[in-house]
Amino acid sequence: MALCVANAYAQDSNNSASNPPPTPVEKSKSVASANERILSAESAVHSNGQVMIKGKAVPYKVTAGTQPVWDKDGKVIASLFYTYYQRSDVSNKDKRPLLISFNGGPGSASVWMHVAYTGPKMLNIDDEGYPVQPYGIRDNPHSVLDVADIVYIDPVNTGFSRVLDPKADRTQFFGVNADIAYLAEWLNTFVSRSSRWNSPKYLIGESYGTARVSGLAKELQNNHWMYLNGVILVSPTGLGIKREGPVNDALSLPYYAATAWHHKVLPADLQKRDLNELLPEVENFTLNEFIPALAKGGFIDAQQRQQIAAKVARYAGVSETAVLQHNLAMPPSFFWKELLRTRGQTVGRLDSRYLGIDRMDAGTGPDYNAELTSWLHSFTPAINYYLRDVLKYKTDVKYNMFGPVHPWDNSNDRTGENLRLAMAENPYMRLMVQSGYYDGATNYFDAKYTMWQVDPSGKMKDRMEFKGYRSGHMMYLRSEDLATSNEHIREFIKKATPANGQAAKY
Structure with a gap:
């Protein structure tokens, strides 16, 4: 059964004049949708904030909302929830990098990196990543929002994202290649609506999200003609690269x-x-x-x-x-x-x-x-509080930390090879792999092996780098590694953003 999410046009109290309040028609839609628990395919709540990063104030605008997924005939069949952060004191989006963030599972929401890693807010946890009370969030002084705008995306049935058409074929969402195909279409629309075609663009994925972004690198280039500057793999899976025996x-x-x-x-x-x-x-x-x-x-x-x-x-x-x-x-x-x-x-x-x-x-x-029990202990109250009470995205729908996406079609996983081909086709593109030494699910040496096998020729190894940390799968939960790993992303983005006039050629 497809659950539903209320429309969310309500404005935050500190909203700027550039974000006008909803029209009377929008207000009436919002009330009706809330009462009926019917997902609005499109919605948006805007607010403003400021965070101190590396000793400097970084003002930002944040949009929490939904954007549709269409079928081949143009019918709305699902809607994805996203949270989009834009540094508000930067006027030229053409030079401003955009970091597109996914988590994994498959079936996991984007909550993990959103409120614990790269975003301007982080969990209220201790320095080693363990839950403390009162639950909640605080400013993240290590966020990469100083150097890039960030959008966090929840795939279908994760977070607040849901299938809207009860007759929709589930196989068009729940599989390695189906997931990549519909998310690429969604990103094409998001980038167009956000006027970000000229921006340097980066994908970051964690765990299964690394297969997702590796496949998206090629899908975006080959079928949407959207070329990337970099891909970041956090605690990567095998990416379809064989390693039996x-x-x-x-x-x-x-x-x-x-x-x-x-x-x-x-x-x-x-x-x-x-x-x-x-x-x-x-x-x-x-x-x-x-x-x-x-x-x-x-x-x-x-x-x-x-x-x-x-x-x-x-x-x-x-x-x-x-x-x-x-x-x-x-x-x-x-x-x-x-x-x-x-x-x-x-x-x-x-x-x-x-x-x-x-x-x-x-x-x-x-x-x-x-x-995992420890993480769910701290993440679940924090993300619900942040989205519902701070960003004012009002809904009675459960936020799916892990959603119903199975059976998942794992056949024909060529995401590692697709990443290689995307990099070969695009001289701008760079790769960074980040892993925690204490991760036993996607262990760090397996991640190194994956990186080595992405390009067996070795011709692109000067565009690849590996970073290891003294923590686990979500290495950013440890305070020391949060600072270091974000700095590595910051350096990677700067390195992979070419100088004016620098051509993409071999």
């Missing part, structure tokens, strides 16, 4: 080592080293010894098997017995349960700094994801 089994080991180091369970000689000194050693072992050993399968020499098991156990902070019992390839779910089993604790999947407690210490995996 020994490669897949081995790539988790550097993440295991980072997590074990964080929880201080490594052998003393490893534990006393800095993480940035330790990880290159583990990465080298993974590529040059561990993958070749796993490739031998059951025919590996017994002595070599024992030697590899000893090294894996040493780096992962677990027993040799546990490694040998898994034929050297210990799965992540077991690691989350095993690492601190003797302490009676589990470690988080998306961020292994977080600890959980299970019904019993025995078992092969944790009872729940300790990090």
Whole structure:
């Protein structure tokens, strides 16, 4: 059943004169829609704010609203909710970068990066990212709004976005390529309505959102003739790049080592080293010894098997017995349960700094994801308060942190190859990958591998960069990494915005 969202033309109390109040007709529509809980395909609420970034005041205008999704015949079939921030003391949009932001899931709203990473408001959390009360938001002094305008978009059935036509075919929304196709059409309209065709444009996606923006890079260029300056992948998925067997089994080991180091369970000689000194050693072992050993399968020499098991156990902070019992390839779910089993604790999947407690210490995996329950604890009240009470987007509809988008069609995922082709076609385009060392779902070494495989020729590697952080999937929840990761985005945008007259050519 498609839920509905009320029309939202009401104006914020600090709205400027440039944003006139709704007409009487709009007011009557708003009341009727609210009473009927029927989604208005188009709506907008405007307000103004100011945030201190890097010691300077940055004034901005924010629009929270909906924009339609049309079918091939021009009929409205759905509507997407978005939140659009524009720096208000910049008059020339032609030179002003636009950052287009998506989260993942699939089925996740854009809330995560919106109120915890790049936007002018952030969660009320402690310095390590844990929830505190009272819930709410505060100014984000590290937002990249000083260098780029930002739009956060909720795909169909996430956030307040909904299917409007009950007869609409769900397959046109819920699949790798369908998702990319309709979102590209939506962005074409948004960019046109916002007069942003001349602006340098950047896509940023987190988790599954990295597949989304990788595919959008090519879709926008090839079918909408919209060329981008950069793509930022935050905690990327595999992007359709194959990595079965020994490669897949081995790539988790550097993440295991980072997590074990964080929880201080490594052998003393490893534990006393800095993480940035330790990880290159583990990465080298993974590529040059561990993958070749796993490739031998059951025919590996017994002595070599024992030697590899000893090294894996040493780096992962677990027993040799546990490694040998898994034929050297210990799965992540077991690691989350095993690492601190003797302490009676589990470690988080998306961020292994977080600890959980299970019904019993025995078992092969944790009872729940300790990090996700913590995040939902702080994000859900914050986004509902911010959209409804601060931005005044009034609706009785539930904000879907995770919405009903399954079954999801994962077939023909060529998003990594599509990103490569988009970059090859566009000499302006650059790529940055950001990952947390303690992310066990989309681990950082897997992310490095993805970046290496996007362009096997190596001809574009000078346009690609990797940044790692001492936190997890949402590395920006840790205060120190929030500052650093936003600065990396700021530098990336400046680097990928060409000087006046600089031609896009090889």
